[in-house]
Amino acid sequence: MSTCSDCKSFFPREDEPGKGDCVRRVVDPRQAYYTTKPKNPEDDASGCGEFQKR
Amino acid sequence: MTAEPAKLDVSLQEHEENQEWWWIAEKKRSKRLDYLRKAVWKKGALGGNYAPGIKVDLEGPKLFTDMWNFWKFDPIIMRRAKALAHVFDNISIFITDHSQIVGYWGSAPHTISWRVDGASIVNEELYNEPGIMPEPEEESLRKVAEINDYWAGQTAVDKVARILDPEDAVKFLSGAIGWGAPTSAYGYSGKNYEYYLKGERGFEDIIADIEDHIAEAEEKTIGTPGPDILHIYDRIQNWEAMITVLEAAIRFANRYARLARTMAEHLETDEKRKEELLRIAETCERVPAKAPRNLQESFQMDMLIQTMCRFEASEGAWPARPDYYHGPFYEKDVLQDKTLTEEEATDLIGEFMIRAYEVGGFGPRWAREGMQGITGTWVWTIGGVKPDGSDACNALTTAFLRTARLIRVSNPTFAFRWHPKVSDEVMRECFECIRHGLGYPSFRHDPILVANCMNWHGHPVEEARTWVHQACMSPCPTTKNGVQPFRMASATANCAKMVEYALHNGYDHVVGMQMGPQTGDARTFTDFEQLFDAWTRQMQWLLSLLVRTVNLGRYKDAEFYGRPLLSGITERAVERGIDAVNPEGERGNCWITGFTWVENADSLAAVKKLVFDDKKYTMDQLITALESNWDGYEQMRLDFVNKAPKWGNDDDYVDDIMLRCLRTLAKHSRVMRCTSNNTWPISPQNVSGNIHYSSVVGALPNGRRLGDALYDGGISPGPGLDKKGPTAVLKSCGKIDHVGDGRAFLLNQRLSPTQMAGEKGYQLWRAYMRTWADLGLDHIQFNMVSDKTLRAAQKDPEKYQEVIVRVAGYSAHFVDISRKTQDNIIQRTVQGI
Ligand code: SF4
Numbered sequence: 085m086s087t088c089s090d091c092k093s094f095f096p097r098e099d100e101p102g103k104g105d106c107v108r109r110v111v112d113p114r115q116a117y118y119t120t121k122p123k124n125p126e127d128d129a130s131g132c133g134e135f136q137k138r
Numbered sequence: 139m140t141a142e143p144a145k146l147d148v149s150l151q152e153h154e155e156n157q158e159w160w161w162i163a164e165k166k167r168s169k170r171l172d173y174l175r176k177a178v179w180k181k182g183a184l185g186g187n188y189a190p191g192i193k194v195d196l197e198g199p200k201l202f203t204d205m206w207n208f209w210k211f212d213p214i215i216m217r218r219a220k221a222l223a224h225v226f227d228n229i230s231i232f233i234t235d236h237s238q239i240v241g242y243w244g245s246a247p248h249t250i251s252w253r254v255d256g257a258s259i260v261n262e263e264l265y266n267e268p269g270i271m272p273e274p275e276e277e278s279l280r281k282v283a284e285i286n287d288y289w290a291g292q293t294a295v296d297k298v299a300r301i302l303d304p305e306d307a308v309k310f311l312s313g314a315i316g317w318g319a320p321t322s323a324y325g326y327s328g329k330n331y332e333y334y335l336k337g338e339r340g341f342e343d344i345i346a347d348i349e350d351h352i353a354e355a356e357e358k359t360i361g362t363p364g365p366d367i368l369h370i371y372d373r374i375q376n377w378e379a380m381i382t383v384l385e386a387a388i389r390f391a392n393r394y395a396r397l398a399r400t401m402a403e404h405l406e407t408d409e410k411r412k413e414e415l416l417r418i419a420e421t422c423e424r425v426p427a428k429a430p431r432n433l434q435e436s437f438q439m440d441m442l443i444q445t446m447c448r449f450e451a452s453e454g455a456w457p458a459r460p461d462y463y464h465g466p467f468y469e470k471d472v473l474q475d476k477t478l479t480e481e482e483a484t485d486l487i488g489e490f491m492i493r494a495y496e497v498g499g500f501g502p503r504w505a506r507e508g509m510q511g512i513t514g515t516w517v518w519t520i521g522g523v524k525p526d527g528s529d530a531c532n533a534l535t536t537a538f539l540r541t542a543r544l545i546r547v548s549n550p551t552f553a554f555r556w557h558p559k560v561s562d563e564v565m566r567e568c569f570e571c572i573r574h575g576l577g578y579p580s581f582r583h584d585p586i587l588v589a590n591c592m593n594w595h596g597h598p599v600e601e602a603r604t605w606v607h608q609a610c611m612s613p614c615p616t617t618k619n620g621v622q623p624f625r626m627a628s629a630t631a632n633c634a635k636m637v638e639y640a641l642h643n644g645y646d647h648v649v650g651m652q653m654g655p656q657t658g659d660a661r662t663f664t665d666f667e668q669l670f671d672a673w674t675r676q677m678q679w680l681l682s683l684l685v686r687t688v689n690l691g692r693y694k695d696a697e698f699y700g701r702p703l704l705s706g707i708t709e710r711a712v713e714r715g716i717d718a719v720n721p722e723g724e725r726g727n728c729w730i731t732g733f734t735w736v737e738n739a740d741s742l743a744a745v746k747k748l749v750f751d752d753k754k755y756t757m758d759q760l761i762t763a764l765e766s767n768w769d770g771y772e773q774m775r776l777d778f779v780n781k782a783p784k785w786g787n788d789d790d791y792v793d794d795i796m797l798r799c800l801r802t803l804a805k806h807s808r809v810m811r812c813t814s815n816n817t818w819p820i821s822p823q824n825v826s827g828n829i830h831y832s833s834v835v836g837a838l839p840n841g842r843r844l845g846d847a848l849y850d851g852g853i854s855p856g857p858g859l860d861k862k863g864p865t866a867v868l869k870s871c872g873k874i875d876h877v878g879d880g881r882a883f884l885l886n887q888r889l890s891p892t893q894m895a896g897e898k899g900y901q902l903w904r905a906y907m908r909t910w911a912d913l914g915l916d917h918i919q920f921n922m923v924s925d926k927t928l929r930a931a932q933k934d935p936e937k938y939q940e941v942i943v944r945v946a947g948y949s950a951h952f953v954d955i956s957r958k959t960q961d962n963i964i965q966r967t968v969q970g971i
Contacts, residue, residue, distance in 0.1 A: 095400050095404065097396070105396065105397070105400065107397060107400050107401070107405070109405070110232070110246070112246075112247065112248060113191065114176070114177050114178070114179055114247070114248070115173075115177030115234050115235065115247055116234070116235045117232045117233060117234040117235060117247065118232060118233050118397060118401050118405065119230050119231065119232040119245075119246065120230065120231055120232070120393070120396075120397045120400070121228065121229070121230040121231075122227065122228055
């Protein structure tokens with residue numbers, strides 16, 4: 085099973101081991117931006133359509 | 139829908155001749171500002187509907203609800219604090235390309251936030267709005283249903299409704315006499331800027347203060363037992379809730395810092411952008427935890443706090459005084475240390491306004507129709523005086539005015555505190571904004587409004603001089619005991635109902651219900667005094683009902699809702715350990731917003747003239763004609779329009795009636811008391827309620843039919859009815875005592891762009907403004923867009939996406955307001971000076 089830690093978008097937090105951020109690029113019809121939300125490294129990535137193998 | 143781009147082959151001069159200011163702005167602003175300005179998703183509803191692509195944010199409501207439920211055994215205030223902290227820690231955040239300031243009230247740029255715990259009746263409206271559910275729609279609807287089921291019956295308004303007098307509740311909810319909701323969940327929160335935005339204090343300092351208060355309080359609770367220490371337990375809860383949220387707020391800012399660092403270190407290749415991202419990271423590591431040191435940090439702190447407060451409650455206004463509080467940093471960075479060039483500072487100022495412009499939350503249809511094209515009244519106050527009475531204008535005042543012309547947003551707008559010491563340079567910059575068709579700044583008479591604050595609410599002069607617009611119009615100090623932590627929109631009266639009910643024995647023919655008191659069959663009235671007496675009783679009844687509702691909501695709000703974050707930035711709450719919405723120690727700053735006010739004076743004058751003085755018609759004929767909505771009585775209707783004097787023509791016949799109405803009301807304003815035992819003055823103005831209420835107010839003796847737009851201003855004459863020129867308008871309005879008759883009075887004026895062109899135009903306008911000031915009016919605002927442009931925009935909206943007009947207390951893009959509102963603006967008299 086793939087987890088978030090296997091994904092290119094996952095960035096572990098240096099100051100908080102065991103935690104990380106899912107940082108992704110989004111280009112919508114008006115603007116381009118980076119978005120982030122918290123993720124744990126062991127979170128299941130199988131249902132995530134955005135998963136990209138590291 | 140995107141605006142047509144600026145035409146490269148057309149020179150600036152040509153654009154200027156054609157008064158196409160929006161294209162001049164597009165050509166002159168920096169690439170960064172151009173990108174950011176066009177990147178904004180418009181959240182203001184177009185007429186009443188959201189723009190394509192706008193989606194309600196379900197991430198925040200889900201996070202909040204989950205944690206609210208998880209902590210269900212905690213006291214309410216801690217539950218709210220922990221749920222809010224959970225949102226700050228987990229909601230998706232983003233940083234837009236080219237941006238330097240961060241913070242948004244939602245999980246993505248195209249989302250509108252949804253306040254789940256405010257009112258079930260608002261929550262239910264989500265189902266009726268086509269297109270706003272995120273894809274897949276079915277799954278989103280299921281999620282909304284789950285959240286709605288959870289909150290049904292336990293929102294703040296549900297709780298207030300259970301203890302309201304049932305008759306008051308039914309009449310209030312009829313939608314005929316008022317709007318809004320009696321809870322701070324949808325309030326207009328004044329901010330205690332003197333406490334937290336002077337560059338002296340960060341959240342870590344406030345947390346340290348609170349910890350001291352808790353330690354002292356705990357000391358007392360383990361001391362000698364007695365009833366005098368029992369209230370301290372509640373206060374400790376409030377303090378702990380404040381700390382919980384303030385700490386979460388620091389973490390929220392740090393999440394932006396971490397994202398910016400990740401982008402700079404791993405994802406960005408452009409060296410210049412990397413530097414900018416690292417600056418964002420340093421800024422968000424600094425504020426709001428610590429006091430800001432420079433302009434970027436100062437703007438960022440302000441922006442984050444405003445955004446975070448919106449996660450706590452759907453704030454419908456954005457009181458601010460940006461030049462005053464951020465000005466010292468601008469002067470230090472740009473003029474003294476020269477660490478920022480003027481162009482770099484312009485980018486920051488412009489982005490600060492753009493970030494505010496993009497903020498928007500889900501609003502029910504009545505709110506969207508009443509404030510078309512905007513998401514709330516972000517009226518920012520500039521100019522004015524310092525607490526010692528000296529001129530407060532600084533280099534940032536003019537920088538804001540210049541930047542506004544480059545970015546041309548409709549929200550925020552500026553309101554300028556004019557006083558006799560304002561320099562010509564500043565006046566010219568204000569005029570340029572008006573000439574460029576922005577509709578802002580509006581002008582506020584500082585000495586009059588300072589006196590007004592002192593008169594109605596007893597604010598000491600040094601505090602009154604700090605005033606900002608709490609919403610569109612009403613001045614409110616930013617001090618510890620002067621600031622009003624929230625004002626409820628539900629103290630908004632549909633005033634035309636006063637005369638309507640006086641003529642129909644309190645019966646509302648539109649909603650089919652006995653609303654007001656039975657003040658007698660108007661067909662039997664034999665003189666004007668009987669009618670005026672009926673009007674007075676209807677007025678007192680209507681206002682008392684609204685104020686009763688609002689007072690109860692305010693009194694119970696700390697218990698039913700409560701705002702730990704707002705409390706944490708409010709000195710009075712931090713010091714006492716109370717919730718900011720608890721009125722304890724607050725001086726009070728209430729007002730009733732009076733929609734559709736001027737119809738009263740014109741209607742009463744028309745009855746007096748044509749029925750009682752000239753005896754051309756009988757009361758019986760009049761009531762029959764009104765009950766028929768003037769159908770079959772056109773000649774009679776025209777007589778009531780043309781043969782009765784109308785407000786705004788310097789005619790004492792009707793002006794005296796206006797003054798009598800205002801003064802009779804002002805007397806009642808001093809009888810009704812707010813939760814701080816202070817007064818309830820009226821502030822006549824409309825936002826776009828004159829259109830929203832057009833189908834709710836029946837036929838009136840001023841000749842209006844059910845469905846016709848109501849007058850647009852608070853004291854503006856009816857469109858086309860001011861026939862004696864601009865000086866006569868000012869003279870009529872100047873008869874009002876703008877200190878003692880009410881809180882503030884909105885006056886719209888339209889000026890001719892051709893006449894206002896060039897230096898001559900400026901000098902003419904200056905002379906006009908001198909008359910305005912000499913007559914002591916508290917407010918004036920201008921539309922200066924030609925009929926030709928407005929009609930062209932109606933025909934070809936895509937080409938005129940950026941045309942801005944002044945609606946009432948706010949500006950909007952012309953294409954975003956309904957056809958009826960557009961027509962109403964075109965109908966306004968263009969005053970030749
Ligand atoms: S949530 Fe999806 S995109 Fe984000 S880190 Fe996990 S697998 Fe990758």
